[in-house]
Amino acid sequence: MSTIETHPVDPQVELLSARDVPLGGPRAMTVRRTLPQRARTLIGAWCFVDHYGPDDVAATGGMDVAPHPHIGLQTVSWLFSGEIEHRDSLGVHAFVRPGEVNLMTSGYGICHSEVSTPGTTVLHGVQLWVALPEEHRHTSRDFRHHVPSPVALDGGEARVFLGTLAGDTSPVPTFTPLLGAELTLRPGASTTLSVDPAFEHGLLVDQGEVTMAGTPLKPAELGYLAPGPTTLTIANTGPTPARLILLGGTPFEERIVMWWNFIGRDHQEIVEAREAWQSAADRFGSVTGYPGDRLPAPVLPHTTLTPRGNPPAAQSG
Numbered sequence: 001m002s003t004i005e006t007h008p009v010d011p012q013v014e015l016l017s018a019r020d021v022p023l024g025g026p027r028a029m030t031v032r033r034t035l036p037q038r039a040r041t042l043i044g045a046w047c048f049v050d051h052y053g054p055d056d057v058a059a060t061g062g063m064d065v066a067p068h069p070h071i072g073l074q075t076v077s078w079l080f081s082g083e084i085e086h087r088d089s090l091g092v093h094a095f096v097r098p099g100e101v102n103l104m105t106s107g108y109g110i111c112h113s114e115v116s117t118p119g120t121t122v123l124h125g126v127q128l129w130v131a132l133p134e135e136h137r138h139t140s141r142d143f144r145h146h147v148p149s150p151v152a153l154d155g156g157e158a159r160v161f162l163g164t165l166a167g168d169t170s171p172v173p174t175f176t177p178l179l180g181a182e183l184t185l186r187p188g189a190s191t192t193l194s195v196d197p198a199f200e201h202g203l204l205v206d207q208g209e210v211t212m213a214g215t216p217l218k219p220a221e222l223g224y225l226a227p228g229p230t231t232l233t234i235a236n237t238g239p240t241p242a243r244l245i246l247l248g249g250t251p252f253e254e255r256i257v258m259w260w261n262f263i264g265r266d267h268q269e270i271v272e273a274r275e276a277w278q279s280a281a282d283r284f285g286s287v288t289g290y291p292g293d294r295l296p297a298p299v300l301p302h303t304t305l306t307p308r309g310n311p312p313a314a315q316s317g
């Protein structure tokens with residue numbers, strides 16, 4: 001009599017390190033960018049991950065981003081501390097606050113400004129973008145706000161701002177299947193989450209010593225896990241609380257061109273969007289109430305922008 005025994009193998013976690021990117025301005029705020037990068041363009045439809053702070057606003061000047069355009073994407077703003085005043089060409093005037101998600105859909109074209117409020121002393125959070133799929137990328141402008149109730153995890157809490165996790169579902173609609181959640185874990189805690197096996201996942205460490213499916217991640221690193229597993233175990237192996245952002249989605253199969261604040265499919269679309277912004281065309285509308293000029297588009301590179309997707313999936317054993 002023989003028994004075939006299978007040994008569970010730790011799923012392979014790919015580490016994506018951050019690079020520091022100055023946002024510009026007189027006292028430039030610097031962000032840690034983990035998407036896009038050479039090794040990976042997207043996780044699900046998540047295509048841009050900027051992580052910043054905690055920044056002492058007295059030293060950095062905080063955030064002051066003049067009106068600028070977007071096409072083909074959604075912006076997802078999530079703060080850990082501080083407050084940002086948002087104005088856009090839908091006419092929305094809103095505040096981004098800790099634990100409250102603001103999702104703005106650019107569709108065919110929108111513009112907005114983002115300014116940290118005078119009462120903000122420490123600015124700390126993430127700015128995320130979602131690529132819109134072909135059939136919806138020319139949709140109309142939209143803006144959503146949601147305050148998720150914290151849900152209990154083993155040894156911590158989750159705040160689900162997009163999609164479903166730990167029994168909670170965000171009411172904010174998405175154009176592709178997505179997950180976005182803030183997780184906190186107490187020192188020494190480990191939690192095993194049920195996840196959608198059709199999703200790939202990214203785990204961004206804000207603070208703490210954390211393992212994702214057994215692989216250690218440092219603060220500001222983004223761990224990537226391919227589709228397949230039905231559970232994901234995350235542990236806080238350190239002596240201090242951990243705070244994380246968990247992103248997920250079904251692999252986004254379209255190749256995209258990302259340039260400045262635009263997501264398109266080819267070079268010509270980007271040229272047209274840039275020209276429309278520079279000529280203040282109706283496509284983007286206008287922001288009222290921002291005390292200053294709109295941001296001019298940078299000069300296009302001399303080379304032709306080429307669409308990018310993810311590298312081919314690694315063969316799993």
Ligand code: MN
Nearest residue numbers: 068070075112
């Ligand atoms: Mn923006």
